[in-house]
Amino acid sequence: MEEYNLEECARKIRTKWVGRNIHFFEEIDSTNLQAQREAAAGAGNGTLLIADKQTAGRGRRGREWDSPAGNNVYFTLLLRPDFASDKASMVTLVMAYAVWQGIGKSLPAGAFIEKLNSKNGIKWPNDIVVQGRKVCGILTEMSLSAQKIDYVAIGVGINVGKQQFASQLQDRAISLEEVCGEKISRSQLVANIMEAFEQYYEQFQIIQDLSFLTTQYNACLVNKDKEISVLDPKGEYQGVAKGINQNGELLVELADGSVEQVYAGEVSVRGIYGYV
Ligand code: BTN
Numbered sequence: 001m002e003e004y005n006l007e008e009c010a011r012k013i014r015t016k017w018v019g020r021n022i023h024f025f026e027e028i029d030s031t032n033l034q035a036q037r038e039a040a041a042g043a044g045n046g047t048l049l050i051a052d053k054q055t056a057g058r059g060r061r062g063r064e065w066d067s068p069a070g071n072n073v074y075f076t077l078l079l080r081p082d083f084a085s086d087k088a089s090m091v092t093l094v095m096a097y098a099v100w101q102g103i104g105k106s107l108p109a110g111a112f113i114e115k116l117n118s119k120n121g122i123k124w125p126n127d128i129v130v131q132g133r134k135v136c137g138i139l140t141e142m143s144l145s146a147q148k149i150d151y152v153a154i155g156v157g158i159n160v161g162k163q164q165f166a167s168q169l170q171d172r173a174i175s176l177e178e179v180c181g182e183k184i185s186r187s188q189l190v191a192n193i194m195e196a197f198e199q200y201y202e203q204f205q206i207i208q209d210l211s212f213l214t215t216q217y218n219a220c221l222v223n224k225d226k227e228i229s230v231l232d233p234k235g236e237y238q239g240v241a242k243g244i245n246q247n248g249e250l251l252v253e254l255a256d257g258s259v260e261q262v263y264a265g266e267v268s269v270r271g272i273y274g275y276v
Contacts, residue, residue: 004186009050012191019048019194029056031076032141035153045080050190060139071161073186079152083208085144088152089264090210090248092140094200095154096126097217099136102193107180121220124250125264129222133174135159160184211246218243228269230262
């Protein structure tokens with residue numbers, strides 16, 4: 001039986017400052033809610049909240065994130081950045097790329113990561129997809145104080161162990177162990193993600209845009225050159241996804257040849273024939 005606890009996570013995370021201060025919960029309502037509470041109590045930059053089970057896991061667009069014990073990774077990383085609030089959505093893309101790299105490092109050699117294609121990679125802005133199904137979701141929440149960022153909480157949920165998904169998710173969700181057929185250490189997976197995130201986030205802090213990552217991110221983008229529907233609250237429209245720009249916006253070519261720059265926020269996209 002895998003050890004998944006504070007000691008194991010702390011032992012494996014070899015970063016300078018990201019995830020050095022860890023709080024581990026056997027059960028909690030939501031690590032994002034806990035991040036909110038701990039931020040209010042003064043928790044510092046890089047604090048990592050990990051849970052084995054969430055009773056009120058939250059997803060994007062007000063959805064629930066089913067979070068049973070024993071199988072998955074649920075964590076929230078608390079950041080206290082000093083950049084302008086309009087840059088915060090890019091941090092989610094940095095995390096998505098770090099998760100993708102962390103997953104690749106955690107799987108046995110020869111597993112799917114080497115076979116980057118339209119079914120394996122990042123679905124803009126921040127879902128991780130394997131075999132065309134979602135394996136990870138990211139929910140970033142931010143709090144402002146006098147127009148400045150008080151904190152950014154990046155919540156990550158990853159399906160790791162084999163499990164029965166709720167019926168409405170069965171053809172859209174998959175777990176890492178289902179893909180590679182071997183046990184995966186959750187603590188090592190978290191550690192690999194923290195190490196990757198620290199490396200990319202430090203670059204982001206200096207450059208304050210994604211120009212250092214666009215080529216790599218776009219190489220993993222499952223929507224690239226695909227026809228997609230943009231689910232904009234102001235109205236849905238279709239186009240071809242061309243990749244992200246240095247601000248993390250998705251460039252979408254419309255039928256008349258013009259190019260829309262789609263800002264993540266409340267917008268999401270899906271393939272015109274399905275989820276990807
Ligand atoms: C999505 O809808 O795709 C985002 C899902 C984010 C789930 C994670 S699990 C850890 C953290 N705590 C939460 O309540 N949500 C995020």
